[in-house]
Amino acid sequence: MEHSGTATVAERPEALLLQVDGREVASYVWRSRLPASTAPRPFLHPVRTLAGTLVTDARPHSHTHQLGISIAAPDIGGRNFWGGRTFVPGHGPAWLDDHGAQRHRRWLRHTDSALAHTLNWVDRDGAALLNERRSIACGPLTGDAWTLSVRTRLANATEGPLQIRSPAALGRVGAGYGGFFWRGPSRSERVRVLSPAGAGERAVNGTTAEWVAVSGGAEGREWTVVFTAADETTAADRWFVRSRDYLGVGSSLTWDRPLVLEPGGAVARHILTVVADGTLSDDAAAALAAAARSAP
Known part of the structure; x- marks a missing residue:
């Protein structure tokens, strides 16, 4: 994050720390005070394994609008709630003055391990x-892994139909992102992407696999992050995966067709993320995903 030790009070983000068994595992920045071009929104960063290894990045040089773990969308009613450039059909990505923002209204709950x-x-x-x-909760899963639950319900606040679209819906093939999104650490080696659909970005991007796992490491500290849907509605969404130019995994609200919310209409999604120390095999990742889904 781009905040120096000399930042004024007005510039500092406001965050809540989340713990698992007394260990700090994540910080939820609920008021970020970021530039309009980032589509300012709450986000989780840093997120760490139980051993303290970092598994997120925020505002990396190449994609300063990518913020740890957040919920974002590139086109809602013609406004950019993703940040960065906007995809324009027939032209490509362009800088437009069309960015929206997410504003905190009211706390419903916040404890050491959960908030809403x-x-x-x-x-x-x-x-x-x-x-x-929105509700976020974290809890222990195994001696080397913990689970992050992110649940959201989005309701149309306008008086007319509201379209939610990805760049893929506008002609950018494979770019079906929008919704839950994780930005992995920039300094990662030996990156592996696994899922029941196959291994690697090309095999997984755009699929509805039961789970997706990404492993990496730097300076001898290895980690694995496993993503899975907590309900049938979320499980029907496709995965957006990147591992070549940057590390990112998203659960897409809509892929290549617009999602239309009528006045008063709403959508709800629930993603579980398992944060583990070490590099896991397919079987081990699948077992953690199943354990996270069955946990109370």
């Missing part, structure tokens, strides 16, 4: 497009 709050997704003039209820 309401948010508004607003355009640059402050008009609300979506109302959201």
Whole structure:
């Protein structure tokens, strides 16, 4: 994050720390004070394994709008809630003054291991497009792994139909991102992407695999992050995966067709992320995903 030790109080982010068995594993930045071009929003960073290994990145030089673990969308009613450039059909990515922001409204709960709050997704003039209820919780899974639960409900706050679209819906093949998104650490070696659909970005991107696992490491500290859906609706969404130019995994609200919310309409999603020390095999990753889904 781009905050120096000399930042003023007005510039500092506001965050809550989350713990598992007394160990700090994540920080939830609920008021980020970022530039408009990043589509300012709450995010989780840093996120660490139980041994303290970092498994997220925020505002990396090449993609300064990617923020740890967040919920974001590139096109909601023609506004960019992803950050960075906007994909324009027939032209490609372009810098536009169309960025929205997510604003915290009210805390419903916050403890050492769980939080819930309401948010508004607003355009640059402050008009609300979506109302959201979000809950985040973390808990132990094994001696080397813990589970992060991210649940969201997004409701249309406008008086008309509201379209949610990915760049793939506008013609950018394979770019079906939008929704839950994890940005992995930039300094990673021996990166592996695994899932029941196969190994590697090409095999997994765009699939509805039961789980997706990414392993990496740096300076001898290896880690694995496993993603799985907590309910049938979320399990029907496709995975967006990148591992060549950067590390990223998302569960896509919509792939290559618009998702339309009628007035008063809503969508709900629930993703489980297992954060583990070490490099895991296919069988071990599958077992952790199953354990996370069956945990109370």
